[in-house]
Amino acid sequence: MRQHGNYWVWHDYIRRKHNFNGNKSITLTTHATYMDLGLLPTLLDRWQAPISLSIYACGSDFDKTIQSLSYLIYCLKQGDLMRRFLSVHLVIDSENIPENLKRFGISFITPPYTCARSAPFEKMRQDLTFWNKKKLTYPVNLLRNVARYNAETYYIMALDLQLVPPPNFVKKFLKFVQTYYILKSYISSPYTSVYCLPTFAHKPHAPLAQTKNQLIQVLKEYSITNPIYNHYELQNEWLSTQNSKDDLRIFSSSSKMNMCVGYISINELEPLYDERCDVESIYDRGANLKAKVLVGLNYTFLILDGAFIIRHSLDSWKSIDLVRMQHKTILKFWLTWYKFYNNFLSLEPEAKRDNLNV
Incomplete structure (x- = not known):
């Protein structure tokens, strides 16, 4: 677990069993709250390759996130696909640390789920989630980046979880x-x-x-x-x-x-x-x-x-x-990125820079 500005990031809270690196596969990088996790089974069925998922899990949403992941792993037929392909990273607002996390520390693990119960995401509304009620910012670009930090393949496909690619x-x-x-x-x-x-x-x-x-x-x-x-x-x-x-x-x-x-x-x-x-x-x-x-x-x-x-x-x-x-804000951010990357490329040796354009 590492601090990232005003957030704590638990990298690889769940680590996939199969290792994929280089050009052996493509990692789909995405983000969610626990309310979106009902979309995972369809995505897993169609993608069947590494997925790096960042989840925003503050306050009481943390427990519901863990319960939702347990439900998907232990109660659905896609549980095996989750174990093989899915890595999960938790992003937590530093001022809203979950009580369970304070109590258990980083030894906290995903417990088995009683499958006769409904999954938390099936019986909750987004406006009743902790982060929503507290009017917290959903750090979408931090979540996108955390998912990318943990991708180990040469190619990635960065998608919002609501987007579904074709099979195979x-x-x-x-x-x-x-x-x-x-x-x-x-x-x-x-x-x-x-x-x-x-x-x-x-x-x-x-x-x-x-x-x-x-x-x-x-x-x-x-x-x-x-x-x-x-x-x-x-x-x-x-x-x-x-x-x-x-x-x-x-x-x-x-x-x-x-x-x-x-x-x-x-x-x-x-x-x-x-x-x-x-x-x-x-x-x-x-x-x-x-x-x-x-x-x-x-x-x-x-x-x-x-x-x-x-x-x-x-x-x-x-x-x-x-x-x-x-x-104006968009334009200001764009100019900052544009200047940074152009200055960064100018530091590369000329021969190497030319190779990037062949």
Whole structure:
């Protein structure tokens, strides 16, 4: 457990059994409160690769977080997937240390759960959670960064927990990227490129599509037409592109972050999130500081065909009233990041810096 500004971070409260590093897999990094943990089984079923999850667990929410994790591990069929793939990190406000943590210290472990009882996240409302009632800030970018700190693979995919990738994506992507690197085609700057998956809205009663053809059918049958990022024409062009085998390939390349809510990146090279920014949205371009930073650093955004993301539900941590950052604040943060990374790159030896652009 380590202190991080006004928070304590318990790294690897739960440590996955299987070790994954290098380019053997992709780590999905995400964040949540215990109220979001009901989304984990679906994510585990579809991802089946390492997941690094940061959970905000202050005051009495800490106990409910531990109970919810115990329920998922001991009572659901996905418990084995959790043991194999899931690492959990707890983030706690320093002024709201849980009583159990004070009493047990770091020897506190996840106890078995009586499965006849409902899980805490099934019988609670977000407005009744400890952090919500106390009007605490949800430190979204700290949580995102903590999840990334604990990723051990070369590639990561940073998503909010409400976003669901397609099944079998990890194996397909690793095969795809190896082929493209061997052929050295279309990816002129691999170290400053990210691989974007188009994101589509969802309705609660609609099934979760597993292939592109299924996605097209679901969108049509359930009249789901609201595009993420408002790129209606680009979204329709992507949907109309034929890909009967669902092979991964590059649909388009851009210097703008179009249709790029979720993406694969190189963990060690991509800038972290600005932790001063507590309400950064990955859906709203006007409030997406990270997107502005990547564009300012001349990143290339490669939109993939043959894979997609579904926004399974809305972000529960946004259910309380949050103050939107002013445009001037976003611009000020962006300028700080832009100057820092450009100065940082200028310190690299020229030969090494040139290698980053081949």
